[in-house]
Amino acid sequence: MHSKKVRLITGFAVLTCLLWLFGLGWAVKDYLIGSQSPALSPSAAEHPAAPSDKLKIVALGDSLTRGTGDIEGKGYVGYVSDQLKQSGMDISLINLGIKGLVSPDLAEQMKEKEISRQIGQADVVLMTIGGNDLFLGGQTLSDISEASITGLEDAFLSNLEAVITNIRAVNTEAAVYLLGLYNPFSEFEDGELLSGVVRQWNYKAAELLAQDTNTVFVPTFDIFQRNVNDYLFTDHFHPNEEGYRLMAKRVADLIIGAGGQS
Template sequence: MREKTLPWLMAVSALAAAACLAGLAWTLYDYFREVPPVTLTKPPEAVQEVPAAPAEDDGKFRVLALGDSLTRGYGDPEGKGYAGYLADALKGKAKEEVVLENLGVNGQTSPQLAEMLGQAAVQGQVKAADIILVSIGGNDLFRGGETLATLDLAAVAKIQEEYTKQLQGILGRLRELNPQANLFLIGLYNPFIELKDANVTSKIVRDWNYQAAETAAAYPKTVLVPTFDLFQLKVSDYLYTDQFHPNVQGYKLIAERAAALVTW
């Protein structure tokens, strides 16, 4: 009797798990269908031309920000984002003049950032930087909600594997160009943490951050800045109207976390 019962229980468990994932997929589909249009008072523009780096050390403290829309400051009416608020915080501490070069691009993925690092002007900015900020991976993982809406865990694992390879190349190239600057990789938060079955999406994001932190640890002066916990308890208070990007308060939280790691 027990031998007949066990397969039946396993089948029921499998159906229950499938139903759980299907429910999450429908919730995310419905969420993305009803997201309000995004309107910024001062929308940040994509990088058109990379400024030339100084020919020699000019005595300024240079902060270079690379990556996606979080770096660019999307969702902040002033377009500062975490990079801008971090630079503001450093201006009150640094003896030198603090200069921020924000090369973030809305929608950028890790392969696109890797390609960008092949540009001579970008390489010059990397070499001149005292601090390098990188926010990359959100578009690789979320893909406009497609990944978490379908919630194909095998596909997520494949995406993570591909991202890790890209991240290794990005960090390796940055360290080759500038082995002295402290490099801060901004971790991911879960913007869907208040939706149904958030434990599944949260596990995906936590695993993603863990692998990113392990990758960063292989390079000198390279640290992953955790953000998951900053948004975990009150995520709706720190998101922009698109319910995906941070708002001003969210960006300031990330900036404060990163600023606390800066040493002189």
């Protein structure tokens, strides 16, 4: 009887020990494996993910950035993306263009928190702005005077400077490309006079951008200078698909030539 009782106590002790070892092993496993899980590790929340290898492009501006006039809806931004992908680049694209945007609107848009966040993460910033400032929906044709143009031009340059300043406040490294204006009214009665105005407008914008070595003015005037209607949509203002493709090629070539680096 005594030995039986001893064996019972010994068996119970062994079982208890085994259960304790099993519990210890489970706890150690949970610590070693579980601590590496992103959901459980505090370090995963404290440290951002590793930077992506993708070239991040943010597009700002008016209806040209939005792609108005292109039956595919891509505009120059979409065709830039296509051409970069064809060259082997891995990109991400955010298009923040707004139809009808003028330069004071863009300067205000730059103050928005989400816009600043997107620009802060960008490798490349694309912009079209100024066409609505100058042409005023065609109203400029009725008053092409030096005084009226100078007022529009000065206000635009002030807003453009504010836009560039705001970009650099959140991102000092991104390559910024501003596409210049073309003259959609070159075949109108005062078309030649307005062409001179557009060239002067572009010149002053390019001079302003030249103060920042990582900001590039991309001319488009010459693309539309001859046979303008071949590259315009039926509204005779926005580019058509072919016009956008030619604009995009210039931008894409510059980005590719820079190796996609800011």
